[in-house]
Amino acid sequence: MGSACSNFAIGSYGGDLLFSIDAHIRRDHPSGQCKHFASARTIRSPGQTGLIHLAMVVNDGHGDHLYLSLSNPAPELALHGAPVWTACPFDGGVPQVRPNIAAVRIGEASDATFIVVDMAGNPGAAAPLSSRYYIDTGRNGTPRWVAHDAPGHPQAQVYAACLGRSRGSWNVDGLYLASKVGDTPQLLYSPLYNPFIPSLPTQSRRLALPGELAAETIAACRHADNTTDLFATARGALYFFSAANQFDGAQAIQLVADPLFEDVRKLYASAADGRVSVWGWNGAGQVVSTSADQVYMAEPDRWSRPRIEEMHGGGFSSAGRA
Numbered sequence: 001m002g003s004a005c006s007n008f009a010i011g012s013y014g015g016d017l018l019f020s021i022d023a024h025i026r027r028d029h030p031s032g033q034c035k036h037f038a039s040a041r042t043i044r045s046p047g048q049t050g051l052i053h054l055a056m057v058v059n060d061g062h063g064d065h066l067y068l069s070l071s072n073p074a075p076e077l078a079l080h081g082a083p084v085w086t087a088c089p090f091d092g093g094v095p096q097v098r099p100n101i102a103a104v105r106i107g108e109a110s111d112a113t114f115i116v117v118d119m120a121g122n123p124g125a126a127a128p129l130s131s132r133y134y135i136d137t138g139r140n141g142t143p144r145w146v147a148h149d150a151p152g153h154p155q156a157q158v159y160a161a162c163l164g165r166s167r168g169s170w171n172v173d174g175l176y177l178a179s180k181v182g183d184t185p186q187l188l189y190s191p192l193y194n195p196f197i198p199s200l201p202t203q204s205r206r207l208a209l210p211g212e213l214a215a216e217t218i219a220a221c222r223h224a225d226n227t228t229d230l231f232a233t234a235r236g237a238l239y240f241f242s243a244a245n246q247f248d249g250a251q252a253i254q255l256v257a258d259p260l261f262e263d264v265r266k267l268y269a270s271a272a273d274g275r276v277s278v279w280g281w282n283g284a285g286q287v288v289s290t291s292a293d294q295v296y297m298a299e300p301d302r303w304s305r306p307r308i309e310e311m312h313g314g315g316f317s318s319a320g321r322a
Contacts, residue, residue, distance in 0.1 A: 025058060025067060025085060032058040032065075040106040041074065043222055049074045053106045053113060054083055063098030065089070068135070068143060070113055088135060088143040107163040107173045108222045113137050114163060114173040114192060116148070134192045148175075148192055149201060157181075164220030164228030166205070166246035170195035174202075176230055178215040185214030187232070189246055205248040209239050221269035221276055229297065231255075231278050233264040238278060238290065242298060253298065260288040260306045279309065 025032065036057035044050040054069040069083035077083060090099045100120040107114035115135040136144040160178040166189055174191040190204040207230070209215055215232040222228050227243035232252060238261055239252035263283025270277055276297055279289035287309040296302035 028087075029058050029060040029065065032060050035059045035064060036101060036104050038104045038106050040108045042108055042110040043224055043226060044110075050110070052077050053115075054085075055104045055106055055115060056085065057101045057104055064101040065099075066101065066104065066117065066135075068115070068137075070137065086143070088145075091145050103161075105161070105163050107165075109165065109173055109226045111171055111226055112173075116163060116175060116192070117145070118161075146193070146198075148190075160215065160217045162218055162220045164189075164222065164230060165226055165243070167227050167243040169227075171226070176207075176218055176220060178218050178232070180214060185209075185212065187215050187218075189230075203248075205246060205250070207241060207246060208249070208251045209234050210251060210254065215239075217264050217267045217280065219267040219269040219278065219280070221271055221278075223271055223294075229269070229276075231267060231269050233261055233267055233280065236262045238303075240297065253300070255292075255300050255303050256290055256306060258288075258306045260286065260308065264288075 034056060036055075038055040040053045042050045042053070051070075052072040052074050054072065056067045056069075058065045058067065066088040067085040068088050069085050072083055102118040102120035104118075105116045115137070117133045117135065119131045119133070132148045133145045134148050136146050158177050158179040162176050163173050164176055165173045169191055172191050172193060172195045174189050177186070177188045177190065179186045179188075187207040187209070188204050189207060191202040194200045194202050209232060213234040216234050218230060218232045220228040220230055223243070229243050230241040230246065230252075232239045232241075236259055237257040238255045240255050241250060241252050245252075260282060261280075264280040265283070267278070267280040269279075271294055274294050275291055276294050277289060277291040279287055282288050288306050289309050290304050290306045292299075292303045
């Protein structure tokens with residue numbers, strides 16, 4: 001269920017930001033609990049620090065309620081830690097009295113705000129999700145829920161997903177989805193909507209790892225032009241799709257093969273100061289990382305030897321091999 005909404009923190013912007021649930025949310029939901037929380041910082045433009053977007057799901061014991069706090073100036077939010085929340089009531093055109101939100105994601109694009117909400121299906125169902133929506137925030141300032149048809153097989157078990165944008169996507173973010181249908185792996189990229197006629201269905205693209213391996217987990221790395229490269233792990237190796245290599249049928253290249261990348265459970269990627277870093281939690285409970293100069297990302301021998309990171313005073317430091 002998650003912790004009570006007395007306070008919650010994000011710690012990826014140069015220090016922890018601790019928030020308390022806003023007073024008007026408390027009035028609406030006196031016994032509400034924070035079920036999900038998501039945050040994203042937009043890609044920085046020259047001379048800009050970027051904006052911080054926040055999303056919070058509050059459960060009142062009967063159903064879930066989505067609240068958004070978008071376009072917070074980063075320095076001001078870091079200084080005051082007092083975001084203003086806006087209710088985003090469900091209006092997806094489906095008679096769902098008690099929404100059950102399974103996940104919420106916010107993209108880091110600087111040209112538009114992209115938010116995706118997954119609705120949980122019935123317990124024990126073959127597919128764990130009943131529906132997926134993206135939130136349209138561009139009409140009269142009133143958020144609107146728009147259904148996003150889940151791509152792939154209807155019985156696919158999606159176990160990893162992230163927002164991003166392939167090159168040539170006409171300024172629209174999409175979802176990367178790692179799933180299985182039985183024992184058959186799927187890795188898809190699906191735009192959130194058709195950039196020319198949003199009412200028309202989108203065209204998903206099938207991505208693949210060598211040898212038809214199943215991606216264990218995935219992570220997108222956003223760049224200054226708002227496109228994203230995609231990283232994936234499988235059987236002790238790290239794989240890479242550049243933003244330009246995400247057409248239908250595209251195959252990843254292997255970057256690093258190392259026992260430290262065995263059974264990775266969570267994967268993260270970011271770019272800063274011309275260098276890309278990838279890190280994740282492996283099956284041994286360790287944080288493992290590797291990095292490369294951004295201009296050499298597609299060259300496996302340019303990636304650093306994977307290292308175990310240790311926590312020291314709230315941050316990570318390299319510890320070498322165990």
